[in-house]
Amino acid sequence: MTKEQMKKTRRVSDEEVYETIIAMCRAAGLEGSVRPEDVARVLLPEHWQTILKRVRLFSKKLAHNGRILILRKGQPADPDEVKGLIRLQITPAGLLDETGLEEEE
Numbered sequence: 001m002t003k004e005q006m007k008k009t010r011r012v013s014d015e016e017v018y019e020t021i022i023a024m025c026r027a028a029g030l031e032g033s034v035r036p037e038d039v040a041r042v043l044l045p046e047h048w049q050t051i052l053k054r055v056r057l058f059s060k061k062l063a064h065n066g067r068i069l070i071l072r073k074g075q076p077a078d079p080d081e082v083k084g085l086i087r088l089q090i091t092p093a094g095l096l097d098e099t100g101l102e103e104e105e
Contacts, residue, residue, distance in 0.1 A: 009047045017043065017051070017058050025068050025090035033071055033087035059088050067094035 020043055024034045036055045040048035043055070062068045063079040070079050071087040 009044065009050065012043050012051055012054075014058070017054055018062070021055065021059055021062060021088065022067065022090070022094060025088050026095060028090065030090060030092070030095070033089040035085075035087055039088070056086075059086075062094070066091055 017039075021034075021039050024039055024042065028034050036052060036059060037048065039055045040052045044051050059068060059070060060079040063070045067090070069076045069089045069091055070082055071077060071089055072082050072084065074087075077086065
């Protein structure tokens with residue numbers, strides 16, 4: 001086995017996933033948006049596909065809490081019904097909230 005094959009994928013905490021989603025959406029601003037794939041690539045550049053499902057799941061939770069919008073074809077979509085290619089957009093509440101994790105369901 002080569003050193004590359006022996007290297008383990010680093011573990012990413014739930015807080016890191018939430019914070020990265022919020023930080024990237026804030027950086028894009030109220031008019032911009034972020035792809036979940038880009039968030040996953042920031043978290044695990046070489047193994048981003050392994051964390052994409054978590055990014056989408058946590059995006060759904062943030063959308064339910066009013067911190068972000070999930071966009072499908074440029075329009076807000078129901079987080080429980082959306083499928084396919086999506087983008088994430090910060091809300092005014094998401095810009096104000098500092099923690100990103102409080103008041104979870």
